Amino acid sequence: MNETSFFARQRALFARAHGPLFWATLALGSLGVGMGAGAISNRFSSHQVIAKTAQPELVLAALKARLPRTTISSIGCAGLGGLCEVVAGTTLFYVDRTARFLVIGRVYDMETRSDLTAAKLLAMNPDMLAAGGARRQAASADQASESARPVRTMRVNLSELPEGGAIRWGPGTGPKLIVLSDFSCGYCRRLSTELKAIGARVEERPISIFGPASRAAAERVLCAPDPEKALHAAYEQNEIAAPRKCDTSGLDANEAFAKRHGFGGTPVIIRPDGAVLEGYRPASVLKAFALGGAA
Secondary structure, three states: OOHHHHHHHHHHHHHHHHOHHHHOOOOOOOOOOOOOOOOOOOOOOOHHHHHHHOOHHHHHHHHHHHOOOOOOOEEEOOOOOOEEEEEEOOEEEEEEOOOOOEEOOOOEEOOOOEEHHHHHHHHHOOOOOOHHHOEOOOOOHHHHHHOOEOOOOOEOOHHHOOOOOOEEEOOOOOOEEEEEEOOOOHHHHHHHHHHHHOOOEEEEEEOOOOOHHHHHHHHHHHOOOOHHHHHHHHHOOOOOOOOOOOOOHHHHHHHHHHHHOOOOOOOEEEOOOOEEEEOOOOHHHHHHHHOOOOO
16 A cells, blocks of 8 residues: 555545545645634633643543544654644544644654654554555564565566666666666665665666656656756755756656556565565665575
């Protein structure tokens, strides 16, 4: 399950629990949505007390008033810049400290460049964000991603991919790996660092897991004057030089290839013999895999 479908599922769960009228104000096209609570009875005379103290028990009491049919498992308000993280069974969402506004979506810490939502979801359920359904068996997000094992053993036919649609980078003498990636994918960015560490010769083929914005970024990188430089700039969220006109049909081929083989998440790592690893791996695993080790 990819992240977009996960958050769509969360909205569906809430809709079933509270009815369509309750969610009439949601902007369904956005991952981050705010819900005005003016139409819901408020049992608290002072929002300021909750906002100042940010005591989870007060937020819980407010949520029980607003979401009486939702069983809250845990609430945490530390380190989220005014938001509180709420777990309700397998559902994760956020509220402000008055419990007036509710947000379903991803929260990033821009100072540490970490995806707080992804880390929490992986801690809740190691299977939830694994690329292509790969199982994650560790307790933390980093441990989970580094020790992941693919559910399926498979090989693909790389002759299905055209010459175009790829950004090639790394030393020409390094072990070759083909990577299906998305420039909005945090694990893809981390993987690029690991690939550099083993001196891999990478054939990176973007696919659009996160929709039109991902496709636009892929075209901008592919058509940049220096695609390799643009690729690393995209991962670091730096400015990319204005693209030139170029053939982007190879990106369509990448998308079709991923769909044909059931790759619904990124990154996907493929060896020249067609062996596949789904999901992020540390340098030690990548090196062994690139040299012919088991997937």
